[in-house]
Amino acid sequence: MTGPKDLDPSSSPRALLGAELRHARERKGLSQEQLGQLLFVSGSFVGQLEAGTRRMQPEIARMLDEVLGTEGFFLRNCKAAAKSKYPEHFAQAAEAEAQATAIREYAPQLIPGLLQTPAYARAVCRAYDPTAPEERIDQLVRGRLERARILDDPTSPVLWAVLDEAALRRVTGGREVMAEALRHVADLARRGRVIVQVLPFEAGAHAAMEGAIKLMDFEDAPPLVYFEGPGTGRLEDDPAEVRRRRFTYELLTACALAPEKSLVLLEAMAQDYAHEEHL
Structure with a gap:
């Protein structure tokens, strides 16, 4: 199966990253709670990543790539999503x-x-x-x-x-x-x-x-x-x-x-x- 394309950092990368996470999770047939258990986080944490209300950290991105088989997609793109003008x-x-x-x-x-x-x-x-x-x-x-x-x-x-x-x-x-x-x-x-x-x-x-x-x-x-x-x-x-x-x-x-x-x-x-x- 062809993996998702890398995100364009200029086009709301956090929202796009969350949408790709939701699609990848659903392709695996996992609920938010089930994916959270595999990542040692709560289902609500996964929901916040998907909604773009919580920033994806590199360690979580690496684990997502392993669990969802996304070939490094989330680790590569979480760096673009992490850019911020705030402290x-x-x-x-x-x-x-x-x-x-x-x-x-x-x-x-x-x-x-x-x-x-x-x-x-x-x-x-x-x-x-x-x-x-x-x-x-x-x-x-x-x-x-x-x-x-x-x-x-x-x-x-x-x-x-x-x-x-x-x-x-x-x-x-x-x-x-x-x-x-x-x-x-x-x-x-x-x-x-x-x-x-x-x-x-x-x-x-x-x-x-x-x-x-x-x-x-x-x-x-x-x-x-x-x-x-x-x-x-x-x-x-x-x-x-x-x-x-x-x-x-x-x-x-x-x-x-x-x-x-x-x-x-x-x-x-x-x-x-x-x-x-x-x-």
Whole structure:
């Protein structure tokens, strides 16, 4: 049997690689669970590879070629699919984010990347790496703004963000930058494009004090949760872990201000920042 052709790296290689994996698996008469057992991974992991929500790593690609008899096809092409404009620890999450139908995110220290303005994103990227060349900062900012283009679609994905009051009070890039950043978030909420809640200081101790949470749902793949720390990141597909973090997020929304009250607070803080800038 003639094997599949190598993928064209310019034409959504991850999606094409996932489609070829599905075809090769079905030709072997294997379910996702059965293939997962042969690879020592879960069936949901295989589903995420096929849906393009998880990046194929070389070791998995090598095992796929052995199990499916694809003569090195997946190992050769996973290198093209692995190319990314994002930092290595975040690349898989960014790629999954672009495929998600719903995103729920809690941000304890900063405005989430999908909601950032160019000036705010630049201030964040520069703070992360104060000695980086300006060209590198430009590249990081462009990548962050390109991610936000998923919000150009009027309905999908559904983005529900819980912002900690600390992220709104932390003056990032100066007061003018903060005024613009908060107006931008408020505008997206006013237009009904995103749901935003603020978790106020007065809420006290809460369920997500350990850090940020990003939950992602997909049309044709199991949900994921993403954990991030300084220079590190991890995608998790374990159903029990995803359920636990979803419950954590539900507790946060119960403690946070209602969307309309949150919007009023965002607009008031933006006005305060703008006023203080001109004093």
